[in-house]
Amino acid sequence: MLDIKQIKFNADGLIPAVVIDTETRDVLMLAYMNEESLRMSMEEGRTCFWSRSRKELWRKGETSGNVQRIVSITADCDADTLLVEVQKSGPACHTGAESCFFQPVFEGEEAPAFRYEDLFEMLRGRKANPKEGSYTTYLFEKGLDKILKKVGEETTEVIISAKDGDKANTVYEIGDLMYHVMVLMIEAGIDLDDIRREMASRHVIDRKVKQEKMVE
Numbered sequence: 001m002l003d004i005k006q007i008k009f010n011a012d013g014l015i016p017a018v019v020i021d022t023e024t025r026d027v028l029m030l031a032y033m034n035e036e037s038l039r040m041s042m043e044e045g046r047t048c049f050w051s052r053s054r055k056e057l058w059r060k061g062e063t064s065g066n067v068q069r070i071v072s073i074t075a076d077c078d079a080d081t082l083l084v085e086v087q088k089s090g091p092a093c094h095t096g097a098e099s100c101f102f103q104p105v106f107e108g109e110e111a112p113a114f115r116y117e118d119l120f121e122m123l124r125g126r127k128a129n130p131k132e133g134s135y136t137t138y139l140f141e142k143g144l145d146k147i148l149k150k151v152g153e154e155t156t157e158v159i160i161s162a163k164d165g166d167k168a169n170t171v172y173e174i175g176d177l178m179y180h181v182m183v184l185m186i187e188a189g190i191d192l193d194d195i196r197r198e199m200a201s202r203h204v205i206d207r208k209v210k211q212e213k214m215v216e
Contacts, residue, residue, distance in 0.1 A: 004042075008080040009035060014050060015082055019092065022071040022085040023196050024117055028092035029100040031060075033082065038073075045070050047086060066090030117192060119179075124186050139183050147187055150180045 009015050014032040021028055031049040033041065037057050040048040047060040047068040061067035068086035075082055093100040126136040139147050154177040161170040185191070 002075055002079065004035065004038060006079055007035075007038070007075060007082075008078065010080070014052070015080060017047075017049065017082040017084050019047065019068065019084045019086055022087055023193065024115075026099055026117075027101055028068075028086070028088065028098070038082075041070060041084075042073065047084060061089065064090065064094075066092065068092070116182075120182055120186070120192055123182055127186055136183060139180075140187065144184075144187055147180065147184050151177070151184055154180050 007015060013034045015034075015038070017031050017033050019028045019031065020026060031047075032052060033048070034050045037048045037050045040057070040059075044059075047070060049058055049060065050056075051058050059067075067089045068084075069089070071085040071087060073082055073084050091098050093102070123136055126134055127140045130137040130141065139150065154173060157173040158170060158177050161173045185195075
């Protein structure tokens with residue numbers, strides 16, 4: 001474990017801190033810490049930074065309520081930059097955006113990597129702003145019973161494909177099932193974070209059970 005005295009603050013006594021969401025891995029913001037704010041962050045378990053404009057300490061979420069609970073703080077190879085993993089309770093940006101990084105400057109030819117978060121937001125957009133001819137809009141318009149029927153049908157298709165030993169088709173059918181489950185989640189008011197928290201709680205329970213067995 002690196003000692004705080006080994007952290008290399010710049011001439012102004014500051015070190016850049018890149019804050020990321022521990023669940024989505026999204027970069028949320030870049031801020032600065034001095035030794036005092038770093039110590040406070042570690043002691044309180046929530047992010048505290050140094051405001052270069054106001055020349056004072058500021059705890060993230062102190063006025064907005066958008067607190068960032070710290071999961072870990074890691075220094076880079078030169079110990080002159082920090083990576084802060086957090087669980088956030090609201091938008092990171094003062095504009096209300098989830099991340100401060102939302103203004104495109106350049107986009108290469110490579111297609112962006114698929115993310116469940118992006119698909120989920122697209123589906124949520126179809127519910128909020130229906131689009132004529134959209135299958136997703138059609139499902140939301142038909143309502144819960146239709147969505148549940150499709151989830152059941154796709155579950156059956158997954159079972160049949162897996163039983164047949166057809167890997168490619170099983171992958172295809174699982175994709176269909178996951179899509180329809182996401183539609184169901186939105187219809188039921190369930191967010192991806194709800195599922196992450198549920199799975200995380202099971203992981204902790206599983207780890208505790210393993211530890212107890214080792215003791216026995």
